[in-house]
Amino acid sequence: MESRKPPPSALVDNHVVPGDVVLDLTEMTNQTIKLGAGLRQDCDTIQATSAGRLRLSKPNKYWVESSQKRYIPSVEDTVLGVVVDTKPDNFLVDIKGPNLAFLPVLAFEGGTRRNIPKFEIGTLIYARVVKANSIMNPELSCMDATGKAAEFGQLKDGYMFDTSTGLSRMLLSSPTCPVLEALGKKLSFEIAVGLNGRVWVNAPSPSNVIVVSNAIIKSESLSGIGQRSMGRENRLICFPLYGNRGNRV
Numbered sequence: 001m002e003s004r005k006p007p008p009s010a011l012v013d014n015h016v017v018p019g020d021v022v023l024d025l026t027e028m029t030n031q032t033i034k035l036g037a038g039l040r041q042d043c044d045t046i047q048a049t050s051a052g053r054l055r056l057s058k059p060n061k062y063w064v065e066s067s068q069k070r071y072i073p074s075v076e077d078t079v080l081g082v083v084v085d086t087k088p089d090n091f092l093v094d095i096k097g098p099n100l101a102f103l104p105v106l107a108f109e110g111g112t113r114r115n116i117p118k119f120e121i122g123t124l125i126y127a128r129v130v131k132a133n134s135i136m137n138p139e140l141s142c143m144d145a146t147g148k149a150a151e152f153g154q155l156k157d158g159y160m161f162d163t164s165t166g167l168s169r170m171l172l173s174s175p176t177c178p179v180l181e182a183l184g185k186k187l188s189f190e191i192a193v194g195l196n197g198r199v200w201v202n203a204p205s206p207s208n209v210i211v212v213s214n215a216i217i218k219s220e221s222l223s224g225i226g227q228r229s230m231g232r233e234n235r236l237i238c239f240p241l242y243g244n245r246g247n248r249v
Contacts, residue, residue: 016048038064071096071196073132080194083123101138109149124155158202179219
């Protein structure tokens with residue numbers, strides 16, 4: 001007897017392994033489904049190709065969230081990169097991928113040969129992946145799709161730390177993940193999250209930077225309730241609170 005396929009979204013937020021059927025497209029007629037990392041279509045089903053948690057972002061984008069240290073670049077990913085070398089036409093940037101990425105010196109809003117940014121080795125950059133394949137180095141841009149700088153560019157001050165790619169995706173999820181929601185109600189801070197498993201935090205005081213960073217790192221192993229509880233408890237060891245200045249997420 002053929003095994004029954006799960007109804008739409010039945011496995012969302014649950015662990016899946018390669019080969020698991022996570023969606024039956026015959027039960028999702030007249031819907032546009034977008035597939036992210038860790039999924040592929042096989043006839044009228046969607047199957048997992050990697051182990052992790054099945055995630056859904058509205059309206060209908062599904063992916064498998066895998067907690068991995070290694071990052072594989074994909075077009076439109078936002079990443080945190082570190083400048084490791086400068087060339088006449090581009091910067092070489094470490095994004096934790098298999099190869100260094102190129103950031104053209106003109107890939108900035110209003111960029112011309114007369115106003116090329118002067119980045120030193122070690123400069124932290126928030127950028128967007130615009131080209132990525134298995135045979136070429138990834139290419140980055142510090143502009144959005146409309147050619148505006150938006151949130152991209154150099155990140156000054158603050159603290160950057162490495163995470164798993166799964167935690168990065170959780171931090172960028174919609175609605176806002178519980179730990180950021182809880183911290184944002186009590187603390188003023190800025191955050192930039194790269195899908196390459198890097199997070200940058202800045203705040204008015206070093207103590208707040210430490211509190212936010214530690215809470216984020218610990219949140220990966222906690223449920224949503226646990227994350228909110230930790231965020232509330234952190235208020236006991238924080239400096240006086242300020243209104244949330246917003247973030248880059």
